[in-house]
Amino acid sequence: GGGxxxxxxxxxxxxxxxxxxxxFWFMKSATPGKIFCGIRIVDAKSLLKPEWxxxxxxxxxxxxxxxxxxxxxxxxxxxxxxxxxxxxxARTVVIYDENRWSLKxxxxxAYQWLR
Numbered sequence: 218g219g220g221x222x223x224x225x226x227x228x229x230x231x232x233x234x235x236x237x238x239x240x241f242w243f244m245k246s247a248t249p250g251k252i253f254c255g256i257r258i259v260d261a262k263s264l265l266k267p268e269w270x271x272x273x274x275x276x277x278x279x280x281x282x283x284x285x286x287x288x289x290x291x292x293x294x295x296x297x298x299x300x301x302x303x304x305x306x307a308r309t310v311v312i313y314d315e316n317r318w319s320l321k322x323x324x325x326x327a328y329q330w331l332r
Contacts, residue, residue, distance in 0.1 A: 235276055242272050251311070253320045261298065261310040271307045278303030 241248050246257040246266050258275070260267045267275075282289025282302040289302030298310055 239272055239276060255314055255317060255322060256311050257314045257317065258309050258311055261300070261304070261308045264312065267309050271309055275303050275307035275309055278306035281306065
């Protein structure tokens with residue numbers, strides 16, 4: 218019936234969303250939003266690109282960040298390393314990328330150039 222089709226559609230949408238996120242993480246160490254903000258995800262210890270196994274762990278860790286009323290995301294405000302539960306589980310941290318131009322910086326530069 219309709220409920221079953223809705224659940225199947227929702228599952229496909231969720232699977233596609235997580236696949237796109239994983240692809241961006243694996244290729245760019247960031248989602249489009251992180252790229253726009255000039256930040257990226259790195260291994261918490263080495264500060265280098267995370268290992269392949271850290272990406273699915275980080276994705277799985279989002280469940281623990283979301284389920285208790287998004288507490289895993291609020292935790293970032295109090296954590297010394299600014300890690301959410303998903304970062305702690307995957308041993309990752311989000312840092313500012315001094316070498317990467319964000320889209321925001323590109324728009325600002327273009328605006329300044331056009332003035």
